[in-house]
Amino acid sequence: MQRVHSRRTFGLVVLSVILAGFSVEKSLSAQDPVRELKIGIIGLDTSHATAFTKILNDEKAAPDVAKCRVVAAYPKGSPDIVSSTSRVPSYTKEVQALGVEIVDSIEALVAKVDAVLLETNDGRPHLEQVLPVLKAGKPVFIDKPIAGSLADAVAIFEAAKEYKVPVFSSSSLRYIKGAQALRAGTFGKILGCDAYSPCALEATHPDLYWYGIHGVETLYTVMGPGCEKVSRASTPDSDFVLGVWKDGRLGTFRGMRKGGGYGGTAFTEKGIQQVGNYESYRPLLVEIIKFFRTGVMPVSEEETLEIYTFMEAADESKRQGGAPVSLASVLEKARQTVASKKK
Numbered sequence: 001m002q003r004v005h006s007r008r009t010f011g012l013v014v015l016s017v018i019l020a021g022f023s024v025e026k027s028l029s030a031q032d033p034v035r036e037l038k039i040g041i042i043g044l045d046t047s048h049a050t051a052f053t054k055i056l057n058d059e060k061a062a063p064d065v066a067k068c069r070v071v072a073a074y075p076k077g078s079p080d081i082v083s084s085t086s087r088v089p090s091y092t093k094e095v096q097a098l099g100v101e102i103v104d105s106i107e108a109l110v111a112k113v114d115a116v117l118l119e120t121n122d123g124r125p126h127l128e129q130v131l132p133v134l135k136a137g138k139p140v141f142i143d144k145p146i147a148g149s150l151a152d153a154v155a156i157f158e159a160a161k162e163y164k165v166p167v168f169s170s171s172s173l174r175y176i177k178g179a180q181a182l183r184a185g186t187f188g189k190i191l192g193c194d195a196y197s198p199c200a201l202e203a204t205h206p207d208l209y210w211y212g213i214h215g216v217e218t219l220y221t222v223m224g225p226g227c228e229k230v231s232r233a234s235t236p237d238s239d240f241v242l243g244v245w246k247d248g249r250l251g252t253f254r255g256m257r258k259g260g261g262y263g264g265t266a267f268t269e270k271g272i273q274q275v276g277n278y279e280s281y282r283p284l285l286v287e288i289i290k291f292f293r294t295g296v297m298p299v300s301e302e303e304t305l306e307i308y309t310f311m312e313a314a315d316e317s318k319r320q321g322g323a324p325v326s327l328a329s330v331l332e333k334a335r336q337t338v339a340s341k342k343k
Contacts (some may be wrong), residue, residue: 003151017082020258027223034067035067035070036068036069036162037115038069038112038114038115039068039070039114040072040073040109040116040186040258041111041117042109042133044087044088044092044095044249045072045075045084045088045091046143047080048281049073049119052117052119053095053100054098054281055066055068055281056070056261060203060232062093063283064286064289065285068292069163071099071100071112071113072102072113073092073292074097074106076107078121078124078182079123082123084121104135106133107132110136110138111137114138115138115139116138116139116140116141116286117261118133118140118142122175123145123149123205124145124152124204125148126142126146129138130156130167131225132147133165134163135163137165139166139168139295140167141169142169144170144213144217145205145209145213145308147209150312150331150334151341152306153304153305153336154331154335157301158338165200166296166297168291168298170287171213171284172217172280174217174221175261175279175283176276177234177276178224178275179264180275182222183222188285191249191267191268191269192251193223193252193266194264194265195219195252195253196263197212197218197256198256198262199211199255199256206311206312208255208311208314209308213307214262215253215255216241218233218313219252220262220310222275223243223249224303224314226246227244227246228246228327228328229244229313230313231320231323231324239253241255243310244324246307261277263277271309305331316330
């Protein structure tokens, strides 16, 4: 019995040593520098492309974005939006000076990178541009607007599921500190929110997709998904959209084409709180890098699609003279459009 007991004791000691060694090894490996991510950019017609490249390709980049370099870019953007096409030559030179190789096709780009920033300012070509990325199995961040129509947004997520590749899209306004604190429940339950932002229009896109997305993203960051219907009032200088959530809460978006800024007021069970002002692109970029490294989408497909459904329903309400429009009806119509194209 004594011998058996000794063997057991010895075995336990050995096991403890092995586990201790495993823990140390695991701890040390967690401290090791992460492998460098090679990132590609599609579209050099927005300041986001150059801003992201400057941060990532900085030799003194902070740890939360370190070892992530933009190594290649495909510059082509919109064919018919002058405010976009006019920027491509200067932005191309700017990223080249930061060590980025310019390639002549998306296929050439994805062969050189681990992840992709789809930055084309025009949402209409996003579906076509993202398909080669998804087929290559590369995670992709799609800058706002995710697409030029709700149907294309639906199609992008369907393709992402088909190829089993994560997709993330967001405005940088989601990562205002105040909005994140409200979303996290710092001030208790959200009872309602009034958000606002500039809302320049672009004839090729649904009205709020082009710039109103910033304020609508702020609204959804605070309120969360669950809006059932919207009503819209519109004048040449501004838009006002009222959303009714399924639990009875009200959320509004004010889009301004004169004056204004970014922010909002949140009504909580602990009082009234200001959402805060736009800070910088950096908080969004940090989340993008986390997404590239983990494959975990920071914002769900359901919430992203609801944001674009909210905006497209606002267009429909305008067409109907401000009548309430259900988000479910608008999303169903978009899904039917996608299904009919597949047939």
